[in-house]
Amino acid sequence: MKLSPSIALIGNPNAGKSSLFNQLTGLRQKTGNFPGVTVDKKSGPWSINAETVATIVDFPGIYSIYPKSLDEQIVTDILANPAHADYPDVAVVVVDASNLHRNLLLFTQVADLGVPVVLALNMLDVAKAEGKEVNAVRLAMRLGVPVVRINARTGEGLDQLKKAVLGQIKEPVLSGKLFFDPADEATGLITDTRNQYQLDNNYLALQYLIQHDGFSFLSRPQQIGLDALIDKYAFNEQKFQAGETITRYKRIATITAEVVANQRPVNQATWTQKLDRILLHPVWGYAIFGFILLLIFQAIFAWAQPFMDGIDAGVAWINGQLKESLPAGPLTDLLTDGILAGVGGILVFIPQIAFLFFLVALLEESGYMSRVMVIMDRIMRKFGLNGRSVVPLISGVACAVPAIMATRSIGTRRDRLITILVTPLMSCSARLPIYTILIALVVPKQRVLGLFNLQGLALMGLYLLGLLSALLAAYILKLLLKTKERGYFIMELPTFKMPRWNHVGLTVWESVRAFVWEAGRVILAISIVLWVLASYGPGDSMDVAEAQVRQNNPTLAADELANRVASDRLEASYAGQFGHFIEPVIRPLGYDWKIGIALLSSFAAREVFVGTMSTIYSIGSGDDEEGVTIRERLRQERNPKTGGPMYTPALAWSLLIFYVFAMMCMSTLAATQRETKSWKWPAVQLVYMMGLAYVAAFFTYQFMQ
Structure with missing residues (x-):
């Protein structure tokens, strides 16, 4: 039987922990949740040798075991509780060798x-x-634990890491004397805590005293007992913690002075520092970021089009x-006009999705x-957002669900709540198919200044509109949700490096696969249901509609008559009647009953819109012309009242603006409910976004008409 020890990867953000996890697990990794919480848990098997296959868990990145967010809290909650299911047999602490002094703080605490512990020097x-x-x-020698030199980007040093971890599994070697012993300054309190809670570690006893309110494994009577000990000894938690940090850094400084040789002149800037002088400049930094965004949206149209x-x-x-x-009949129609039309309407956008994620991954x-x-933190603070809100908002360009989950790193409740409520206004990848197909209908393939594609500029404008609306909504919410809490944004900037192409x-593969799989399942189900609703109607209503068309138009050409018959049959179907039911509400926006469906x-x-339109217009088209795509069908669609094109610039821009603001994603609402633990805030999110979408689309259509 193979051994199955648990290995934890722990480290500061940007220390290379996730890169090491990818090297050790490859494509075998899986994502779930830590037991009892909604924090993401990435794990996977690691074959240390023929007899030992370990389960390696990538813990959230932290700077210290004193947490300031939900992600950080789970790490301390596990490390302080040996009975936890994810308590590690060995912790691999990954440190950034270029900033050893700061990284060793977390190591000494663990x-x-x-x-x-095994220290992975990255x-x-x-x-x-x-x-x-x-x-x-x-x-x-100075730390008293195994230290291994690795390169998490290339996989160098993994064999030595395996040996060190295996040695710690078989015969654990601890560092011996504590780097900071709280009993040196609070002997009575630490002794009483150890005795009362049967602890064999002074530093763990200190964590019980300082963090017991956040430990999920402690019962309420146990927490009250710890409060009593704190009162008995008049223990000042914040002062003691500050003293601990100072003491640790002093001892770490003596270690780094012995093991790190600095060969560069103190005042000589690195090339990363030289680049940062431009990229972080209060003027040029924004200009360069705007230019890069422009290039990304140009590339999405230009490179993906073929x-x-x-x-x-x-x-x-x-x-x-x-x-x-295939023989004519309902099954053939279901396959071609239902399933293939709906799913095909999404597959066509894979290149644009792939290029978007490719370029973002490079950055x-x-x-x-x-x-x-x-x-962006400089801008966010003016609108009442925490600097950490930048991460979810940028992630929202890909998908709002993981972006909302990323708000767990925000420490204050108000800032986290505001970020959750405004993140769906960022244009996610699900909107991209809608944007591109409608932009292609009404924006010409024309270049501006001989360099920029007009369609790419329109796409960038929609994304910027989403960002500006998110900031404005955040400012309004800041005024409504008053609090005295203050948020802080702390981030260590990694050095510039060449992207790892693997x-x-x-x-890109994971993102595209998730997009196609998640969207494909929903679209397949909706396409089948929609085909049934659009192919059948109450009683003989569809046959009656066909008979009336044939009776009232005896002189029409065969092709034109077939189109009229197909259109009227669709209008008499269940789907058509439901579309007519809601048409009075959406008519002021320029939409007909087909768009209503x-x-x-x-x-x-959101991406189901394109698949639905593919299905609707495939069923509604009476001709059998081959090679007619959804874009062509939309372009050929006629307004029954005017006889002109249905998809005018006014209608297309009304739809585009509607989808910039609309909350059209059940998964996002579910994520909001899960993160806020209330249905109140998803309801607020749904009402304000749909109201904003309706009003904005209404004025857009009326103004451009």
């Missing part, structure tokens, strides 16, 4: 808790580039071939995205 190449040489052997055209034509060709080769891997968060590729179906997920 080691003092009595957890068997980013030695960065340290060397900065003129720092770290003596790993001397460091191991691939999109190929997929579009391929889906249309397959649809035509199926109609020719993250290079280290530039952290600079974006810093310069990580970029993995990010798509609006309602897209409440499940």
Whole structure:
């Protein structure tokens, strides 16, 4: 039987912990939740040797075991509770060798808790580039635990890491004397706490005293008992914790002075520091960020278009071939006009989704995205948001659900709540299919100044509109939700580095797969339901509608008559009647009953709008012309009242503005409920976003008409 020890990866943000996790687990990693909480848990198997396959868990990045957010709290909650399901047999503490003095603070705290530790000395190449040489052997002697030199980006040193971890599993070696012993300053209090709670570690006893209110494993009577001890000894928690931090840094300074040789002149700037002078500049920083955004949206249109055209034509060709080769009947119609039309309407946008995630991954891997968060923090504070709100808002460009979950790093309740409520206003990837297909209808493929594509500029404008509306909504909420809490934004800027192409590729693959799988399942189900609703009607209403068309239009050409019959049959179907039921509400926005059906179906997920339109217009088209794609069908659609194009600029922009603001995602509302533990805030989110969408779309249509 193979051993299955539990290994925890612990470290500061940007120390390379996640990169090491990817190296050790590869594609076998899985994501879940830590027991009892909604904090994400990434885990995977690690084959240490033929007999030992460990379960490695990537803990949230923290600077100290004294938490300031929900993500950080779970780490301390586990390390202070040996009975926890995720308590590690060995903790691999990953440290940034270029900033050893700060990184060792967390290591000394974890080691003092009595957890068997291996120190993984990462980013030695960065340290060397900065003129720092770290003596790993001397460091191991001073710390009293195994120290391994690794490169988490390339996988260098993993064999030595395996040996060190295996040694700690078989014969745990602890650091011996505590780096900070609280009994030196509070002997009676620590002794009483150990005796009362059967603890064998002085530092763990201190954590019971300071953090007992946040420990989920302590009962209420136990917490009250600790409060009594604190009162008995007049224990000042904050003062004691500050003294501990000072003492630790003093001892760490003596260690780093012995093991780190600094060969660079003190005043000589690194190339990362030189770049930061420009990228973090109060003027040039924003200008460069705006230019990069412009390039991204230009690339989404320019680079993806050939691939999109190929997929579009391929889906249309397959649809035509199926109609020719399969016998006519309901099953063939379901397959071609229902399933294939709906799913094909999403597959065509894979290239744009892939390019978006590819470019964002490049920015993250290079280290530039952290600079974006810093310069945007200056703006966010003026609107009442915590600087950490930048992370969820930027993540919201991909998907609002994980972005809302990322708000757990925000320490104050008000700032976290405001961020949760405004994050869905950021245009996520699910809106991209709607944006691109409507922009392609009404914005010409024209270049501005010979460089910028007009369609790309329109797309960028929609994303900026989402950002500006999120900031404005945050400012209003700040005025409504008054509190005396103050938020802080602390972030360590990583050095600039070349992107790891395997990580970029993995990010793109996972993102596209998740988008297609999640959207595909919903679209497949809705396409089938919608096809049924659009293909059948109450009683003989559809047959009656067809008979009336044929009777009233005896002189129409065959093709034109077929189109009229198909349109009137669709209008008489269940779907058509439901669309007519809501049409009076949406008519002021310029929408007809067909668009109404798509609006309602897209409440499940925004991207369903395109799939629904594909299904509706496939059913509503009476001709059998092959190669007609959804874009062509929308372009050919006629307004029955005017006889002109249905999708005028006024209608298209009304729809675009509607989807910039609309809360059309059940998953996002569910995530809001889970994070706020109340249905009140999802209801607020739904009402204010839908109201804003309706009003904005109304004025857009009326103004442009």
